[in-house]
Every structure is written in C-alpha cells, then in structure tokens.
Amino acid sequence: MTGSDSGTGKTIQSVETSLRVVDALRERDRAGVTEIAGALGCSKAAVHHHVSTLCKHGYLERVDGEYRLGLGFLSVGGQVREAQPLYHLAEEDVRDLAAETGEQARLVAEHDGSGITIFRATGERDGRGDRPRMHLGSDEPLYCTAAGKAFLAELPEDRIDRYLAETPLESYTDATVTDPELLREELATIRAEGVAFDDEERYEGVRCVASAVDSPGGELLGAISVSGPTERLSGERFRTELPDLLRNVVGVVELENTYATWTEQFSQS
Amino acid sequence: MVGFEKGLTAGSFHTVRMSETVTVGIVGLGTHGANHARLLREMGHEVFGVDADPTARREFEEAFDRPAYESPNDLFDREVDAVVVSTPNKFHQPTAVGALEAGLDVLLEKPLAHDLESAERIAETAERTGNVCMVGFHHRYRNVCRVARSYVESGYLGDLTHIDAKFVRRRGVPGRGTWYTSEEIAGGGVLLDTGAHCLDLLLYLSGWPELESVNAAVDSYFGHRDDYAYLDMWGEDDEAKMYDVEDTVTAFCEFENGLTATVEVAWAANDEGSHSYRIKGTDAGAKLDITNSLNAVEPVPDQRNDLTLYEVRQGGRDHFVDSSVHVRPNDPYTDELETFVDAVVSGERPSTTSVHEALDVQRVIHRIYEARDD
Numbered sequence: 001m002t003g004s005d006s007g008t009g010k011t012i013q014s015v016e017t018s019l020r021v022v023d024a025l026r027e028r029d030r031a032g033v034t035e036i037a038g039a040l041g042c043s044k045a046a047v048h049h050h051v052s053t054l055c056k057h058g059y060l061e062r063v064d065g066e067y068r069l070g071l072g073f074l075s076v077g078g079q080v081r082e083a084q085p086l087y088h089l090a091e092e093d094v095r096d097l098a099a100e101t102g103e104q105a106r107l108v109a110e111h112d113g114s115g116i117t118i119f120r121a122t123g124e125r126d127g128r129g130d131r132p133r134m135h136l137g138s139d140e141p142l143y144c145t146a147a148g149k150a151f152l153a154e155l156p157e158d159r160i161d162r163y164l165a166e167t168p169l170e171s172y173t174d175a176t177v178t179d180p181e182l183l184r185e186e187l188a189t190i191r192a193e194g195v196a197f198d199d200e201e202r203y204e205g206v207r208c209v210a211s212a213v214d215s216p217g218g219e220l221l222g223a224i225s226v227s228g229p230t231e232r233l234s235g236e237r238f239r240t241e242l243p244d245l246l247r248n249v250v251g252v253v254e255l256e257n258t259y260a261t262w263t264e265q266f267s268q269s
Numbered sequence: 270m271v272g273f274e275k276g277l278t279a280g281s282f283h284t285v286r287m288s289e290t291v292t293v294g295i296v297g298l299g300t301h302g303a304n305h306a307r308l309l310r311e312m313g314h315e316v317f318g319v320d321a322d323p324t325a326r327r328e329f330e331e332a333f334d335r336p337a338y339e340s341p342n343d344l345f346d347r348e349v350d351a352v353v354v355s356t357p358n359k360f361h362q363p364t365a366v367g368a369l370e371a372g373l374d375v376l377l378e379k380p381l382a383h384d385l386e387s388a389e390r391i392a393e394t395a396e397r398t399g400n401v402c403m404v405g406f407h408h409r410y411r412n413v414c415r416v417a418r419s420y421v422e423s424g425y426l427g428d429l430t431h432i433d434a435k436f437v438r439r440r441g442v443p444g445r446g447t448w449y450t451s452e453e454i455a456g457g458g459v460l461l462d463t464g465a466h467c468l469d470l471l472l473y474l475s476g477w478p479e480l481e482s483v484n485a486a487v488d489s490y491f492g493h494r495d496d497y498a499y500l501d502m503w504g505e506d507d508e509a510k511m512y513d514v515e516d517t518v519t520a521f522c523e524f525e526n527g528l529t530a531t532v533e534v535a536w537a538a539n540d541e542g543s544h545s546y547r548i549k550g551t552d553a554g555a556k557l558d559i560t561n562s563l564n565a566v567e568p569v570p571d572q573r574n575d576l577t578l579y580e581v582r583q584g585g586r587d588h589f590v591d592s593s594v595h596v597r598p599n600d601p602y603t604d605e606l607e608t609f610v611d612a613v614v615s616g617e618r619p620s621t622t623s624v625h626e627a628l629d630v631q632r633v634i635h636r637i638y639e640a641r642d643d
Contacts, residue, residue, distance in 0.1 A: 194510065216322040244493075244512070251511035252453040255357060258321045261340055263363045 014050075017042065021050045022069065025060070030068040077137050084109060086213065086222045087118050089260060090253045094224060097249050098123040101242065103228040106134060108147035108210070110220065113167060114139040115148045118222070125232060134227075143169055143183055144176045146198035146210035147223035152183075153190035154212050154220045160187065175200045194250075195243040196223075200230065207233040209242045211250040216258045224250055289614045290314050294344040294373075296364050297356035298325040298337065300504060301378045301405075305353045306333055308606050319344050345371040351401070351613045354378060357448040358455045362387035365402070369394045374401035376609045380465040380634065381627040383456025388631040395624045401612040403605075403619065404627035406469040408559060410601035410608070413574040416594055417548070417557045418474055420578065426550025429475055432530040433547040436467040442492040442516060442536040444504030450492060451511035458489070458514030460634055464534040467544075469622075469630045471530055474546060474557070477626070478524035480633055485520040487641040491537035492516045499537075520637050532637075544573075554579040574598045 017040070024039045025031060031039075037047040051067050054060040058072030081087050090107050098105035102125030108115045116139045134140070142148030142163070152160060169178040177183050190196040198208040210225035226242050227233070233242070256263075291314050295302045298320040306316045310333065318329035318337030326337035338344050341364055344352070351374040354364045361382045368375050375395070381404050382388040395402035408414060420426055443462060448454040455461055472478070491497055493512045516536040523529050546557040558575040576594035581587070605622070612619050620626075 216324070248451060248453075248511045248513050251448070251451055255359075255448055255451075255454050259356070259360045259363075262321065262360060262367075 017046070018050050018054060021047065021054065022059070025067060025069050030063060030066045032066045036067070081118050081136070084118055085257075085260075089257050090213065090222075090224065091119050093249050093253050094119055095121045097121070097224065097226060097245070098126070101226050101228075101245065102126065103226050103232065104134070106147070106225050106227070107222060108225060109222045110142070110148075110151045111139075113142060113163065115142055115145055115151065115223070126228065140202065141167075141170075143167065144172055144198065144201040146196045146208040146227070147212075147225045149183075149187065149190055149198070150196040150210045150212040150223045150225075151220060153187040153196060154214070160184065172202050173200055173204050177201060193243075194247055197238075198227075199238075205230050207238055209233075209238065209246055211243075211246040213250050213253050213257070216254075221257065224253065289610070291350040291610055291613050292317070292348060293610075294319055294341070294347075294349045294352045294368075295329075296320075296341050296344070296352055296354050296368070297360075297378070298322075298329045299355060302353065302355035303329065303332065304602065305355060305376075305606065308603055309353075309610075312603070312606065312610070314610065317344055317347065317349065341367055345373065349373065351375065351609070358383035358461065359387075359448075359453065362390055365391045366394045369398045369400050369402065372398070372400065374609075374613045376401075376403045376405060376606075377624075377627075378405045379469070379627070380404070380456070380461050381624065381631050383454070383461070385631055385635040388628050392624045392628045401609070401616075401618050402624035403609055403612070403622050404624060405605060406466060406622045406627070406630075407601040407605045408466050408470055409473055409622050410599070410604035411559060411574065412596045412599050413559065413576050413594070414470065414473075414557065416596050417546070417555055417576050420553075420555055421474055421476065421548065421550070425553060425578075426548060426555060427552030429526075429528050429548060429550050431549045432471055432475060432528065433533075433545075433549075434467050434471040434530055435533045435546075436463045436544045437533060437535045437538050437540055437542060438463070439540065439542045440491070440497075440499035440537050441501075441503065441542070442497070442499070443502065445492055445497065445502065445506050446510040446512055447504060448511065449504060450514050452513045454511075455514065457634070457638065458492075459516050459534050459536045460487070460518045460637060463536070463544075464518055464532075464637075465630055465634065467532060467534050468633050469626070470546060471532065472626070472629060472633070474548060475524070475528055475530075477629060478526045478528055480522055480636055481525045482523045483520055483633075483636050483640045485518060485637045485640040487515045487638065488517045489515045490517055497537075518637065520640070522633075552580075572598065 020040050021036055024036050033044050033047050033051060037044045051060055055062055058070050060067045061070040086107065086109065094105045094107045098121035102123035104120065104122050104126045106117050107119040109118050117134045117136060120134060120136060140148060142152050152163065164180045171178050177186065194211055196210050200207060206227060207230055208225050208227035210223045212223045213221045215221055224246060226246065293309050293314055294317045295306045296319040298318050309316050316333060316335055318326065318335065319341050320326050320337060321339060329337040352368040353376045354361055355378040356364055358380060361377055365375050365377055382391060443449045518534050520532040522532060542560060544560045548555045556577045558573045560573045578592040580590040582590055608619055608621060
C-alpha cells in the first residue's frame with residue numbers, strides 16, 4: 001500500500017499541531033478557537049497562532065468568527081490530482097461509464113489504508129437526493145467499500161494480515177463484514193472474479209461495484225466503481241451487467257495505460 | 270510450420286534475394302508478432318522486438334535471443350529498415366504513423382486500424398512519406414487465391430453477378446476476454462477480425478468494385494456466454510475480462526457494377542466451418558475453398574486449397590463441366606513477408622495488400638457497421 005512512512009524520523013511538533021487543527025476542521029466543517037482548543041487539548045492562545053498562520057496562507061478562512069478550510073487546499077488538491085497518471089488515463093472512461101449506466105462512477109486511488117476518490121462523474125439517473133455524494137478527495141475505509149476490497153484483494157497474504165492487524169473492522173451497517181475470516185474469503189472470490197461488491201456495507205441503501213486497475217507489471221494503480229441506490233442496483237444489473245461493464249472498462253484502461261507512452265510520444269510528433 | 274511447404278520455394282525467384290538481409294522491428298509481441306519474427310529469422314533477417322508489456326518482452330528475448338525494447342522510439346533510434354506492427358488494433362495508428370514519420374517501411378497486421386478515421390490517417394501518412402505500407406491480408410498470397418483471381422481477371426467467368434463470401438467457424442472466438450473482444454481496443458468483433466480477410470478477398474476477387482448499398486445484421490450469440498464450449502482457441506481465454514463485441518455478421522452488398530454479394534462471417538455458429546467464395550459469372554462460376562478445417566489456429570496442417578470451376582457447354586450434347594484446379598500449396602505468411610522485404614530492399618511499393626487496398630476494406634467494414642444502426 002502507498003502511504004506516509006510514519007514512525008521514523010523526527011517530526012516538528014508545531015507542524016503536527018497545525019495539521020491537527022486542519023483535521024479538526026475537516027470533521028466539523030467550521031469551528032471557533034475555543035472548540036478547536038477543546039478538541040486538541042491545547043490552549044486557545046496556541047490554537048489562535050495556528051489558525052492565524054493558516055489563514056494568512058489561504059488554507060483557512062474566517063467566517064462569522066469561526067474558521068473553515070480555505071480554497072488554498074483546493075488548489076493543492078487540484079494539483080495533486082493532476083499529478084495522478086491514472087486520472088488522465090481513465091477520466092474519460094469513467095465519464096462514459098457514468099453516462100452509460102446513468103449512475104455515479106468514480107475513480108479511486110488507494111492511499112494509506114483508505115480509498116480516495118480522485119474523479120467522480122454522475123449519470124442522469126443519479127438524482128440530487130441520492131446520497132452519499134462522494135466528493136473529490138473523499139476518503140473511505142477499504143474493508144467495507146467495493147473499491148477498497150478490490151484493492152485489498154490485490155495484496156499478497158502478508159500485507160492483508162498486516163492490514164487486518166492494524167485496522168479495527170468497525171460496523172457501519174448490519175451488512176458490514178467485521179469478521180476477518182469472512183473478509184479473507186470474500187477477497188479470494190474478488191481475486192478470482194476481478195470484481196468487488198459493496199452490498200450496503202458502508203451506507204444503508206447504497207450498493208457499489210468496483211474493479212481494480214493494474215499496470216502491466218502487476219502494480220496496483222487504482223479502482224473504478226459504479227454506485228447507486230439499492231432500488232436501481234439490484235438483481236442481474238448489480239451482480240452481472242455492471243460487473244461485465246466494469247471489466248470491459250478496466251480492461252480498456254489497463255491496455256491504454258500499457259500503451260500510454262507510445263500514444264503520447266507520437267501524438268506530440 | 271507446415272511440413273509440405275518446406276522446400277517449395279527453392280529454385281524459385283525467391284532465392285535470389287536471400288542475400289539481401291534486412292533488420293525488422295517487431296512492434297507488438299503477441300502471437301502474430303512472434304510468428305512474423307520467427308519467419309523473418311528463418312528467412313535470414315535480423316529482428317528486434319518492442320512491447321509495452323514486460324512479460325511479452327521477456328518471452329520474446331527468451332525465444333529469439335534478441336533484445337526487446339519498451340517503446341517504438343527505442344527501436345527507431347537504432348538501425349532498422351522496417352517495422353511490423355502487430356499491436357492491438359487501437360494502437361496501430363500511433364505506432365504506424367510514428368514509424369512512417371521516422372522514415373521506416375511498415376507492414377501492419379490486419380485490419381489496418383480499429384476505425385476508419387485511424388485507417389485514413391495511416392494511409393495519408395504513408396502517401397505523404399512515400400514509405401512502403403502493407404497490411405497483412407495473408408490469404409491473398411495463397412496460390413489458389415491468385416489462380417482464382419486470374420480466372421476472373423481474364424474474363425473466363427464472364428461478368429460477375431454474385432459472390433457468396435463466407436468465413437464461418439464452428440467455435441473460434443479468438444482471445445475471448447482479451448483485447449480481441451473489446452469494442453474500444455479492437456474496434457469491433459468478427460467483422461474486423463476474420464471479416465476483414467473475407468471482405469479483402471471479396472474485393473480482390475471481384476476487382477475492387479465500388480460499394481453502392483449494404484444491409485447488415487450484426488449480432489452476438491455465443492462468445493459472451495458462460496457455457497461457451499470449444500476445442501481450440503486462438504490466443505488466450507480470459508473469459509472473465511472484456512467482451513462487448515459481435516460474433517456474427519451477415520451482410521448483403523450491392524456494388525456499382527451490378528455485382529451483388531452475401532457476406533457471412535462468424536466466430537461461432539452451429540454449422541460446419543467454412544472459408545469459401547462462390548463466384549458466379551455470366552459464362553462460368555468458381556468455388557474457392559480455403560477452409561482451415563480445425564477452425565482454430567493458423568497455420569495448421571489441414572488447410573484446403575480447392576478451386577473448382579463450373580461451366581455449361583454444348584459440344585455433342587449439352588453438358589455440365591466441373592473442373593478441379595490443382596496448384597501447389599504455399600505458406601502465405603512467408604510469401605507475404607518476402608513481398609514486404611522485397612519492397613523494403615527495392616523501395617518500390619507493391620500493389621498487393623497495399624495500404625490503399627486495406628483502406629478500401631476498412632471503408633466497407635465501416636459501411637457494414639453503419640448499416641447495422643439503420
């Protein structure tokens with residue numbers, strides 16, 4: 001799995017605190033200095049220094065005496081996405097997938113034990129009322145999402161062992177698989193079939209199908225998923241049609257990735 | 270390789286040019302690429318490989334003890350005379366255009382491209398650069414096909430009225446689940462695969478008439494089924510992956526010169542396999558049968574090379590004459606490559622299986638797919 005190499009080397013305490021302020025605001029949308037100080041266990045004065053600094057650089061905004069995350073993060077986020085080769089490779093295919101299915105289609109990358117949405121497109125059936133809307137950059141646990149399980153299925157046994165040892169399998173719905181052995185069995189099936197399902201395991205009333213995208217050398221690049229409400233994702237459509245469609249799209253993206261350097265080189269000439 | 274074909278070219282005009290060795294880059298190291306590489310080596314030429322897939326590169330290096338590169342540019346920088354393009358269809362255009370622009374002669378595996386637009390771009394580039402550009406419609410190099418064409422060309426059959434062109438396999442979906450069965454990468458199913466051969470021979474035999482109208486049915490009956498059963502498969506069976514193309518196409522074509530043709534191509538059918546052309550003329554008819562009776566892998570030992578002429582005569586009493594034509598079987602792949610190497614050496618572009626003919630085939634393919642939408 002990709003991720004930060006924590007636990008080695010020195011860290012700077014004040015940077016850590018700034019990042020904790022940011023995390024506190026991610027969880028709360030907006031908050032005042034007192035609330036943040038309470039959440040972090042810091043003094044109000046210290047929090048004030050941090051939020052002022054972050055505001056100065058555009059990473060926080062002050063609204064009605066409270067703070068929220070600033071657009072500076074969107075600039076950074078946009079740039080991060082631009083640097084993801086998979087985004088450029090598969091964006092159009094994911095857009096087509098959303099148009100063809102009428103549902104929400106996403107491109108998900110794995111990072112540090114989470115699945116991060118790097119692109120999302122919605123089809124015409126995907127109504128405003130449909131929840132959840134997984135915004136760009138939203139992160140989800142691996143064990144209870146289709147894309148996440150597609151990632152886990154790609155890992156060698158020892159990495160799965162490590163993931164399961166480090167990750168508490170929290171129950172989000174009645175259908176969330178919290179038994180590690182059951183999860184292992186499901187991962188074996190996903191590995192054989194090339195498609196993973198989330199049958200209301202993360203959110204009640206929401207189903208999702210996903211398939212992992214690999215490089216020719218077998219390196220995991222990401223996953224493509226289609227999700228929607230249980231009324232529309234049911235029966236044959238959920239278990240056969242959408243998986244077939246996803247296998248097609250993923251196969252195409254993998255081949256286009258394999259030949260990407262060729263097509264780029266020659267389109268420039 | 271087919272045993273009986275060995276030695277047949279000895280003493281023929283082919284021996285002269287064995288002294289001319291060329292260096293050929295094989296771009297795309299699947300079954301076709303490896304086959305081309307093997308034949309070129311047997312003919313005494315030097316080969317290099319290129320594939321974006323590390324597994325394919327390793328297999329090539331093991332089989333041929335020659336280097337395989339990751340990108341065509343790695344090859345273009347070296348001293349190569351020509352390139353064989355045997356990548357998945359969608360990547361024919363960038364590869365062929367890049368090679369032609371780099372001043373190299375190109376032999377593309379059929380079809381010319383995955384769609385008409387890409388095919389036109391390759392043809393334009395070939396025209397502009399003046400380099401050799403041929404497409405691997407290898408059946409055209411079968412001796413029996415050339416003989417059949419000669420009967421049409423000499424007027425022996427009179428004016429052609431109808432051709433019944435058929436390339437049907439009992440079970441022969443290639444690389445089920447691989448790029449061969451992906452609309453996006455292959456551009457289509459059986460029509461772009463064996464259908465391209467069938468249309469190429471139809472147009473060749475009839476002298477490249479202009480297509481006027483076409484009706485077509487394009488269907489998928491077998492390949493996507495979980496219970497798909499078969500004896501042999503060309504390429505690998507990756508059933509769990511991509512499959513969104515047709516396996517059966519039936520078309521009725523009317524040409525501007527009055528000729529009509531039925532075209533029936535299928536990767537799978539509950540019928541005897543057949544690769545045949547029944548040619549009906551005002552003076553005589555002919556049946557060309559080049560069925561590969563195993564239906565699965567080419568080249569295979571059991572290959573038909575049958576040409577029969579059908580006539581009605583009046584000497585003595587009115588009577589029917591059925592004549593069997595016997596011609597030496599040949600290995601069409603070798604003849605195709607020899608034609609290509611000749612062209613590379615001489616710099617003269619051959620008319621046989623040229624990019625222009627292949628573009629005509631691609632236009633008919635395009636028209637048939639368009640007719641499906643009506």
